[in-house]
Amino acid sequence: MSKRVGIEASFAVAEAAKLARVEVVAAYPITPQTHIVERFSELVADGEVDAEFVCVESEHSALSACLGSSATGARTFTATAGQGLELMHEVLYVASSARLPIVMAVVNRALSGPLNVWGDHSDAMATRDCGWIQIFCTDGQEAFDQTICAFRIAEDAKVLFPVMVHLDGFHVSHVVEPMFLMEQNEVDAFIPPYKHPFPLHPDRPVTMGAFAGPAIYTEARKAQEEALKTSKSAICAVWDEFGKRFGRRYTPVETYRAEDAELLLLIMGSFSQTAEIAVDALRQKGKKVGLVRMRLWRPFPFEELRQAVRGAKVLAVFDRCLSYGGSGGPVCGEVKAALYDEKERPAVFGFVGGLGGRDVFPEEFERIIERGFALADQGQESTYEMIGVRE
Amino acid sequence: MEQSDLGNVPRPIEPDEYFAPGHRACIGCGEVLALRMVCKALGKDVIIANATGCMEIVSSPFPGTSWRVPWIHTLFENTAAVAAGIECAVRILERKGKIAAGQITVVGMGGDGGTSDIGFQALSGALERGHNFIYVCFDNEAYMNTGIQRSSATPFGAMTTTSPPGKVSIGQRTRKKNMPEIAVAHHIPYVATLNPSYPRDLAAKVQKAKSIPGAKYLHAFSPCPTGWRCATDLSIELGRLAVETGIFPLYEVENGAYRLTKKLSKLKPVNDYLKLQGRFRHLTDDIREQIQQQVDRDYQALLKKAGVPITQDE
Numbered sequence: 001m002s003k004r005v006g007i008e009a010s011f012a013v014a015e016a017a018k019l020a021r022v023e024v025v026a027a028y029p030i031t032p033q034t035h036i037v038e039r040f041s042e043l044v045a046d047g048e049v050d051a052e053f054v055c056v057e058s059e060h061s062a063l064s065a066c067l068g069s070s071a072t073g074a075r076t077f078t079a080t081a082g083q084g085l086e087l088m089h090e091v092l093y094v095a096s097s098a099r100l101p102i103v104m105a106v107v108n109r110a111l112s113g114p115l116n117v118w119g120d121h122s123d124a125m126a127t128r129d130c131g132w133i134q135i136f137c138t139d140g141q142e143a144f145d146q147t148i149c150a151f152r153i154a155e156d157a158k159v160l161f162p163v164m165v166h167l168d169g170f171h172v173s174h175v176v177e178p179m180f181l182m183e184q185n186e187v188d189a190f191i192p193p194y195k196h197p198f199p200l201h202p203d204r205p206v207t208m209g210a211f212a213g214p215a216i217y218t219e220a221r222k223a224q225e226e227a228l229k230t231s232k233s234a235i236c237a238v239w240d241e242f243g244k245r246f247g248r249r250y251t252p253v254e255t256y257r258a259e260d261a262e263l264l265l266l267i268m269g270s271f272s273q274t275a276e277i278a279v280d281a282l283r284q285k286g287k288k289v290g291l292v293r294m295r296l297w298r299p300f301p302f303e304e305l306r307q308a309v310r311g312a313k314v315l316a317v318f319d320r321c322l323s324y325g326g327s328g329g330p331v332c333g334e335v336k337a338a339l340y341d342e343k344e345r346p347a348v349f350g351f352v353g354g355l356g357g358r359d360v361f362p363e364e365f366e367r368i369i370e371r372g373f374a375l376a377d378q379g380q381e382s383t384y385e386m387i388g389v390r391e
Numbered sequence: 392m393e394q395s396d397l398g399n400v401p402r403p404i405e406p407d408e409y410f411a412p413g414h415r416a417c418i419g420c421g422e423v424l425a426l427r428m429v430c431k432a433l434g435k436d437v438i439i440a441n442a443t444g445c446m447e448i449v450s451s452p453f454p455g456t457s458w459r460v461p462w463i464h465t466l467f468e469n470t471a472a473v474a475a476g477i478e479c480a481v482r483i484l485e486r487k488g489k490i491a492a493g494q495i496t497v498v499g500m501g502g503d504g505g506t507s508d509i510g511f512q513a514l515s516g517a518l519e520r521g522h523n524f525i526y527v528c529f530d531n532e533a534y535m536n537t538g539i540q541r542s543s544a545t546p547f548g549a550m551t552t553t554s555p556p557g558k559v560s561i562g563q564r565t566r567k568k569n570m571p572e573i574a575v576a577h578h579i580p581y582v583a584t585l586n587p588s589y590p591r592d593l594a595a596k597v598q599k600a601k602s603i604p605g606a607k608y609l610h611a612f613s614p615c616p617t618g619w620r621c622a623t624d625l626s627i628e629l630g631r632l633a634v635e636t637g638i639f640p641l642y643e644v645e646n647g648a649y650r651l652t653k654k655l656s657k658l659k660p661v662n663d664y665l666k667l668q669g670r671f672r673h674l675t676d677d678i679r680e681q682i683q684q685q686v687d688r689d690y691q692a693l694l695k696k697a698g699v700p701i702t703q704d705e
Binding site: 052055061062070094201202212 | 478482519
């Protein structure tokens with residue numbers, strides 16, 4: 001039976017990797033990911049998990065070692081953040097195109113410059129086209145649960161894609177929360193042993209990573225796109241089974257007090273919990289407002305998103321990332337694109353904030369909501385604003 | 392017949408081929424010859440991680456492959472890290488009884504660019520951590536796959552497309568990076584130089600590397616007629632001349648102890664080697680003499696390390 005314990009989210013992620021009986025972990029320390037790999041090192045040092053822990057000399061080598069390990073048939077895990085994720089960048093594409101089910105916890109962090117070790121989503125957004133499954137967690141419990149689920153999802157024969165489990169730097173990673181952790185036998189029953197369909201082995205030689213000329217590259221890309229799109233149903237099936245077994249239910253898109261809402265606030269990650277307080281406060285004042293939480297970023301949950309915002313007049317999208325010289329926040333841009341073909345769609349306004357660890361308080365989310373109403377009343381064209389900037 | 396100073400040389404060399412014919416290497420490629428010999432000496436029970444480069448490109452145009460052994464290519468600079476990951480997977484899977492113990496030798500391979508330049512950090516990390524694997528550098532002394540650009544392994548004075556001789560340049564202005572010495576500095580149990588012109592020496596060293604636990608580094612001289620601007624039938628001869636002139640000595644370093652595996656009573660003049668290659672065509676006699684003196688100094692230093700009494704040649 002699950003037990004409730006007070007534990008830091010980073011430790012819980014390491015615990016999840018242990019419970020998943022991960023076999024190889026290759027990682028390089030970077031703030032704010034360090035507690036995950038430190039905790040996992042302790043678990044290995046104490047013999048609590050039988051795994052190879054490789055202290056590589058860079059994140060590029062961390063994920064490269066994961067490629068080799070996963071291709072050889074070992075269950076493989078790593079974790080990184082910010083600059084580390086960027087250093088892995090070219091390796092990310094290879095992991096997905098080679099269909100290697102590596103699980104990686106990404107403790108979201110701002111990018112240099114200026115140097116900043118605190119949380120935002122700049123690192124995650126720069127990797128959105130790499131072909132990984134990307135799941136954004138709300139809190140520590142979810143970071144634990146999604147790490148467990150990620151192994152099931154990644155290794156599903158219908159999926160075979162690497163998975164990033166995103167947890168916000170410090171706001172989630174370093175917070176001690178009361179959480180339900182599963183017993184080993186419960187996780188064993190949920191995650192079957194990993195069996196790569198064609199691992200590197202001399203008894204059955206395979207060539208992995210052949211190069212593709214113009215005559216075949218497009219087809220390879222198309223095949224990968226189809227596979228990633230269709231993985232969504234397998235992801236949902238894993239979450240459904242997780243919900244039945246453990247009682248915590250996850251869906252690609254969640255709503256909060258959205259039933260009759262005229263304005264919806266859309267957020268990914270931990271700030272969606274803060275925003276719930278703002279929604280409650282405004283509801284108390286009789287405002288018809290609600291919240292949409294996007295959990296699955298890749299593959300993008302088009303249908304679930306359209307369903308969630310149907311009927312709303314205004315959609316305020318909050319991004320913890322800025323696309324320089326572009327349309328504002330990447331989430332907002334993608335949400336707009338997803339709604340473009342809808343006959344009746346809400347006016348969409350983007351708000352960028354919470355950069356580099358800047359806190360956003362419930363009152364600020366209330367102001368964002370009010371601002372969303374005001375922009376809609378003024379008949380404003382779709383726009384974006386940066387919030388909390390000190391002039 | 393090649394004479395080798397190594398004992399217990401297997402004869403004949405493994406008859407089976409693990410690198411299939413039909414690959415797209417250039418005519419007279421010394422690198423693919425070295426690769427084929429290394430594969431024969433390794434045998435079938437390997438997993439190979441290969442860096443981007445000539446040998447990767449000539450061997451793996453989808454859906455074709457020249458590899459009869461399990462092989463993975465991912466990127467250019469990460470091969471030693473990929474091999475390290477494979478080695479860790481093999482270790483844990485063996486420990487858990489999921490695969491047979493002691494069957495697999497893990498091998499990383501790359502060219503001189505993938506080894507001494509862009510892949511240097513990953514290699515240093517893997518050697519320092521002491522993964523149980525063999526890394527083989529196939530050194531053709533420039534970025535040949537992209538069209539003969541200089542690397543840190545390009546010898547002094549050589550012409551490449553990015554170290555062209557000109558009115559104020561003699562070509563490559565820097566000395567060749569000494570990768571075997573750098574490997575030795577990682578305190579790994581075995582380092583050796585290979586040369587496809589000496590197949591039995593090559594095979595014996597590969598097999599020795601295979602028998603030693605820990606990280607092993609092999610550096611294979613790989614003549615490249617295309618990039619060296621020489622006749623395509625000169626690869627073997629250039630390999631021999633590189634050894635006989637002292638430019639590329641054959642030696643091994645076992646637990647720090649140096650041993651020459653091809654002892655020479657007298658070195659041939661380096662110009663015997665230089666004059667056959669268009670990449671050195673522009674060099675003046677002065678520069679050639681400068682190269683001769685450097686080779687002599689380097690060779691004497693190696694003899695000293697190997698504890699060989701130095702004889703003064705006239």
